[in-house]
Amino acid sequence: MSGSPGPILGFDFPLDAPNGWHEANRYLLWTGHFALDAPPVALQERIETRTETLPLRKRSLSLVPAGTPHRLTHLAGFWRTSDADLIVLRAELPEAIYLSLYVSSGPLHHADRIAWYCERCGNELAPWSYDVGRYGALAFWTKLIEPVRAFNAGEAARTCSTCGVVHPPAYGFDAGEDTDGERLARAGW
């Protein structure tokens, strides 16, 4: 009988590994790196009805508290609101810009939600909720492409019911899975 592999003692994730998610118990870590001249990945938060774009610095560590709608320009083409904190670490080094995300999951992390906000009046569009408590924190990041594509499927879903403005197409999180249209959208916002 072969021996047990034993317990997992700890985790090590290099920052220069291919962009992707890593599960480490309650934390879900995303490590990514971008060319210095890549479109800037800036953290945006919705504070009441306005969008705040946090300045890009060569080094920054930001906390998005649970319950705050947020997105990352050119990386996440949707607004996410979570029961869990998100931590965003940005480090510009001579060869690349390294970005790390910590999803601080756990027993109080029940749902992640995505939506879009009308660019004119701020009305919430096409809200979608995912049961993280049941399916896990990682599954959200792969599943979210479904509501993104539903949002992009026709102008009706992207049209604000209050003011009639059509929201630009969205895109998911994994750039490697972009359709041509999503790639174009990712370049735009």
Next chain:
Amino acid sequence: MSEMSKITTIEIDDSLDRLGDWDFFDEKVIGKFSGFRAASGNVFGLRRRIIDRESIYDEKKGPYGDMFELAPGGIHHVTVVPMKFHVTNAGTPHRVPHSFGYWHINDLDEVYVAIPAPEGETRGHFVVVMQKPVGKEGESFAWYCEACLLLIDEYRFDHGRLGLNEFWRAEMEAVARHNEGDRQCPECGHVNPLGYTWNTVKDTAELKAARLHW
């Protein structure tokens, strides 16, 4: 000013300005995390250390990065290196030699990363993040016999109930009680060295020697 006030442990989440303190690395903000500090559902410890591509150096404690974790098979030597996340799993006894003289057993994961200094600077950023304990979650200060690894002493800190403000006091008390007690292993007879706290300011000559030893 008392020596203990050099350690900052502030529990009040909303004392951080939501937008003004948006960047924890900002020179005006990072000092708030020089001990450990809770913000929303996480606890942060942020240090400026001398960090290049290969090594980490703490100006008070010397070379940094070696860590020991205790697993069913014995002690594992872990090296925290720049540009790599290391996660110490919840429940794993661990210690950083010459930094704190006890085994720390946390109910919550601890995530470490060291980012090399920006160009033209020597001091990079060392980040420790763990979740804020709630309810019955907490941690222990423990001592295992250095010869046979028998657990010889353990003091539990009910972090979720008492809060981060009480952590350093609990650490100091645990170390003091351990050092006052019998440090001889009841199993193998080895006399174990003194424990010591994370903070160096109250090190006596004996504690300094213990810090050098292990």
